[in-house]
Amino acid sequence: MDGSLELVANALTLGGAASAEASDALDSSSVEPLEVDNSLTAFRMANDIFYDKGWTDGLPIAPPIESEVKRFLDVWDRDPATVVTVVPPQSGLATLEKIAVNMVMAGCEPEYLPVIEAALLAMSEERFCWVNSITGTGMQAPLTIISGPIRHQLNLNSGPNALGQGWRANATIGRALRLIFVNIGGSTPGLYDCSTHGHPGKYSYVLVENEEDNPWPPVHTDYGLSREDSAVTVVTGQPPALIKDTGSSSALGFLHTVCSAMAIPDSVNKNQYGDQVLVLGPEHAATIAADGFTKDDIREYVWHNARVPITKFARAFIEKDGRHRWAKKFDVDNPATMIPILEKPDDLIIVVAGGPGKNSAFIPTYCQSRRVTRRIVTAED
DSSP, X not given: OOEEEOBOXXXXXXXXXXXXXXXXXXXXXXXXXXXXXXHHHHHHHHHXXXXXXXXXXXXOOOOOBHHHHHHHHHHHTXXXXXXXXXXXXXXXXXXXXXXXXXXXXHTOOGGGHHHHHHHHXXXXXXXXXXXXXXXXXXXXXXXXXXESTHHHHTTOOOSTTTTSSSOHHHHHHXXXXXXXXXXXXXXXXXXXXXXXXXXXXGTOOEXXXXXXXXXXXXXXXXXXXXXXXXXXXEEEEOOOEEEEOSSOOSHHHHHHHHHXXXXXXXXXXXXXXXXXXXXXXXXXXXXXXXXXXXXXXXXHHHHHHOEEEGGGSOHXXXXXXXXXXXXXXXXXXXXTOEEESSSSGGGEEEEEOOOSSSEEEEEEBOTTOOOEEEEOOOTTO
């Protein structure tokens, strides 16, 4: 990086965007080659420029120098101008070149593209409600669940600390997606990203299924794909919540704990049902499977038992929203009425992930968004 640092910053603009305002906000025409005397100075200067223009997530980025972006494009051997999708909220065109720039910035390897491309295409489906997942005032963020053989090919972590730090592929795939939301889609915090609090998953939110310790078929087989496929399943996830049960030795005992943990009166799913994600730790999954329970058995049990007494809801909420949403199914004036946290059993997405320990988790979703599962297509396909 000595001498002239050629930054491919022009690829961060919203070329073809519907909004001139968004294009102006991300205009990079003022970024000139940096004349510097050493690599560290170049790194610092590039990061200062990109940070000041709002093109980062607040953490240092790998400057997208021309040679590195070209390396990615050469590996892919596809037209850099190919448009993969249109990214909300400002309708930015996600070309392969722009995706490459953001992947370089995030610290990715070129081989991660099939996962990122599949995730972007899955989020583009109408049922996912992509724009709401990255602009709303809640804490939601797109969660990408990865399953299938590609886990090993990319050295993705599905074991201990599965939702945490320490693994390049997990961290940078999620980070690249977030940079794409901001730099191509224009989802800038405080401007079009209106989240009141946000949550750490807005840096990177990737979960990989631990199929080796999974007593059931992988998650993508629940949605029409074969076991041999690799896939992404995208949901609009809230922050994960711990389900800790060190005492139960039976499926019913542990599932009672699950239902108690998930039956939250103030869940965003309370009046507009959506999917919920149950992340089973391998030890809990083994306990359930040992009693002969299938994933469908789990779904049925949670649907029947994870319910909230209507008396736990604020009366003002019932009169404002609950009555017209629930009136056809429930007697909202009967204090004995129980409201399920799932509209139907199939709304529970079950993933086995993590390492040793009597711990599981659940991830509520954004109520208007629905799961989308998509097969990952690689160059070998």
